[in-house]
Amino acid sequence: MQKSFTTRTVTAIVCGVIATAGFAASHGGGENKSVEARHAMMQMIAYHTGILGGIAKGEMDYDSAMVDAAAMNIASLAAMDRATLWIEGTEQGAAADSRAKPEIWSDPEGFGAAFEKLETAASALVGASDAAAVGAGMGDLGGACKACHETYRGPEN
Amino acid sequence: MQKSFTTRTVTAIVCGVIATAGFAASHGGGENKSVEARHAMMQMIAYHTGILGGIAKGEMDYDSAMVDAAAMNIASLAAMDRATLWIEGTEQGAAADSRAKPEIWSDPEGFGAAFEKLETAASALVGASDAAAVGAGMGDLGGACKACHETYRGPEN
Numbered sequence: 001m002q003k004s005f006t007t008r009t010v011t012a013i014v015c016g017v018i019a020t021a022g023f024a025a026s027h028g029g030g031e032n033k034s035v036e037a038r039h040a041m042m043q044m045i046a047y048h049t050g051i052l053g054g055i056a057k058g059e060m061d062y063d064s065a066m067v068d069a070a071a072m073n074i075a076s077l078a079a080m081d082r083a084t085l086w087i088e089g090t091e092q093g094a095a096a097d098s099r100a101k102p103e104i105w106s107d108p109e110g111f112g113a114a115f116e117k118l119e120t121a122a123s124a125l126v127g128a129s130d131a132a133a134v135g136a137g138m139g140d141l142g143g144a145c146k147a148c149h150e151t152y153r154g155p156e157n
Numbered sequence: 158m159q160k161s162f163t164t165r166t167v168t169a170i171v172c173g174v175i176a177t178a179g180f181a182a183s184h185g186g187g188e189n190k191s192v193e194a195r196h197a198m199m200q201m202i203a204y205h206t207g208i209l210g211g212i213a214k215g216e217m218d219y220d221s222a223m224v225d226a227a228a229m230n231i232a233s234l235a236a237m238d239r240a241t242l243w244i245e246g247t248e249q250g251a252a253a254d255s256r257a258k259p260e261i262w263s264d265p266e267g268f269g270a271a272f273e274k275l276e277t278a279a280s281a282l283v284g285a286s287d288a289a290a291v292g293a294g295m296g297d298l299g300g301a302c303k304a305c306h307e308t309y310r311g312p313e314n
Contacts, residue, residue: 037204040197047194051241069238076233081226084208 035098038085041077045118048074049141052125056135067128074122074141078115086111092154099154114148192255195242198234202275205231206298209282213292224285231279231298235272243268249311256311271305 048070054060055067091100104111121140128134205227211217212224248257261268278297285291 033204033207037201040200040204043197044194044201047190047197048241050190065240069240073237073241076237080230080233083222083226084205084230
């Protein structure tokens with residue numbers, strides 16, 4: 001039976017959109033792709049943290065627009081909905097490349113609180129008016145990352 | 158001269174946070190890392206678009222929480238501050254792996270409008286109540302991606 005118009009249209013759109021991103025839309029097999037997606041989130045957080053740290057240390061010129069952008073972007077990333085990213089069955093050992101500890105699923109409130117801590121620390125850096133102010137906020141920012149990793153991230157694979 | 162307490166603290170925090178992300182905090186050389194970071198953003202958008210497309214096509218069960226999470230996450234990504242991601246001097250040919258066309262910097266209003274189109278299309282999918290409703294919104298979503306790519310993304314490297 002010929003696929004409906006909607007199915008063919010959606011297929012064409014989705015394939016066209018994601019083809020060059022190398023996303024293999026396997027039948028119902030999205031779990032491992034969730035690991036890749038959350039690692040991408042972490043890479044974006046690390047990138048923006050590096051900008052703030054570079055400015056704090058004087059390795060990059062202080063730039064208020066870059067400070068605000070980096071801080072807001074980290075806060076946005078920390079506030080994202082985790083339902084699509086930490087899918088059941090993707091803990092370390094169950095999904096390739098995953099370092100997710102089972103506590104993520106057994107203690108969702110704690111996991112959520114860790115992200116809120118990151119969001120708060122990042123938001124506090126918006127408007128930091130010079131390198132010293134950025135530096136003053138890095139403690140809470142790095143502390144949020146560290147605390148979450150200690151509890152919810154396993155060893156390197 | 159010994160580094161100040163602040164510098165040492167910030168260094169320790171930043172290195173500890175980002176070491177396992179493989180982020181090489183080279184002296185002032187963040188430009189190429191911006192390409193990697195925006196590709197991570199695009200990967201996250203593609204991943205979430207794939208979830209919505211999979212649900213629309215019936216390849217994945219309809220799940221309202223997943224639909225809302227995917228739609229909201231795409232909207233959040235589309236709304237991120239681009240100052241840290243599309244840095245001057247990172248167009249295709251100038252930065253490794255970049256496919257960014259110069260129009261991104263010569264037509265920032267147009268580039269911004271393209272992201273607003275994506276944010277609007279994604280936001281419209283929040284609350285889509287069944288697979289058909291998700292399918293109905295995929296046209297605008299895919300159309301936003303396609304339109305931006307046609308104008309601001311160069312050929313594969």
